[in-house]
Each structure stands twice: as structure tokens, then as C-alpha cells.
Amino acid sequence: MTVHLRAHHLLCMLTYSGKGYSKAFVHNFDRLVQRIGAGEAIELLAGPDDVCAPIAGNAEEHCHCASVIERDRLAGSDLAPLVGVALAPGASLVLTAPLLARLRAAFATGRIRRACEGCPWHAMCTEVAKNGDDGTALLQCP
Template identity: 55%
Template sequence: MTIRLRPHHLLCLLTYVGKGYSAAFTANYDAIAARIGDGEDLLIVAEPDDICAPLLADAEPHCHRDSVIERDRLALRDLGELLATPPQLGEAVVLDPVLLRQMREAFATGRTRAACVGCEWHGLCTGISAGGFAGVVIPTG
């Protein structure tokens, strides 16, 4: 199978340590993180993705907000500047250890953090990257 992932979640997964919006969200994210860790392909999408799934039953899921769409745009832009072959919507991506390491280095230095401005998880992710990504669920390899 392929994991459907929106662009800003490419950044979120770099610092994922098992915390989330709810128990259902975290359990779902843990399962997705395990699949990513096993090398499953990612499909970059422009809508709520597999990580968003547990939130879509909410009365007003934030996954549809303009601010989230803007996070996706900024994440694609920043990752495009970082990578020789930037991710494109509708494209399959394999998150191998080399790419994961490169993305984490850029994240830690702030090169790919524009999408993170105003996010409620910003402080947590900043601390995780400052700590060398200790405790992340998806290892660099």
C-alpha cells in the first residue's frame, strides 16, 4: 500500500515522538510511522491525508482550514529549495535514510520551518530537533 501524506506532514513526521491531538490520532500516527519506517512509499496529496483521518469526524476539522493549506504550500516550497528533485503533488516519494537525514538537518537549522510558524506543536518540535531528534518514532536509519 501507499501512505497518502500532505506536504506539511513531511515535516511533522521528522519530529514525531508519539504525541498527538487524541488517543485515536496518536494510534493512527504510530501505525503510519511504523509503515514509513518499514519503507512504504508516500504519495504527496493536496487534501486531508492518512494522518488526518481520525480528525475528519470532528465538527470542524482543522485539516480543511486555509492555514493548513498554506502550511502545505510553504512546506512544498521549502522542501523544493532543499532537494534536487522537489516533491510534487501526486508524486510517490520513498523516505530513505539519506533523505530523512537531509530533511532533519534542514529542519534543525530552520531552513524548512516556514510551514511551522503558528503551529501549536512548534515548541515541541523545536525542542526535539534541538535535542538531536532523540526519541523520534521514525529513526534515521
């Protein structure tokens, strides 16, 4: 199996701590984080992905709006040097413990957060990032 993510959700999973838009959203994101933490491959998509699934019917306009597409572009651009591959739709990667540590360190310093500007979760993610991985759902990777 493969987890399908849009590029900016690679950033979201770094500080995801069990909060979200609805109970269904949280339950779904919890499952996705478990799969990624177990070593399941991630494939990048353009547009709504596995994270969006529980809210896609209610947020169809949001998932396709220009600002969200720009978040994906910025996230892909910022993350590519750390991941080692171009992060365009169709790209595939497996999150490892060393890669997760590099991404979290870069996120905490703000180096890969251009896509986060204007996001309603920005303040919460900033607070979580200050505490390292304490309280995050994605605690381990192979």
C-alpha cells in the first residue's frame, strides 16, 4: 500500500498531534501517521489526498484553491533538498528515522516553513515544533 499526500501535508505530519477539523479527520490522520511510521511509501499527489479524504466533500473548494496549490509548490521546493528527490506529483519516498529528524530540525528553525504562512494551524505547529517530537503522533520511522 501507499499513502498519497500532497506536498504541504509532508510538513503537517511533522507536528501533527491529534488535532484536526473533525473526529473523522483526526481518526484518518492517526491511521495515516501509523502507516507512514511503519515504513509505508508516500506518493505525492496534486490536489486532495488521503489526509483530505474525510473533509473533501465539505472542503472541495479549499482543496483546489490557488493558495493551497501554492502551499504544495513551496513545500515541495523547500523539502526537496532535504529529501534528495524532486517533490512533484508522482514522486515517491519512504520516511526514515534520520530523514524525519532532519525534517523536524529544519521545520523547527523555520527553514522549510514558507508553505505554512497564513495557515490556520501555524501557531499550534510552531508550539509543537518547539518541543521536538513531544506530543506528536509520528514518533518513529524505520
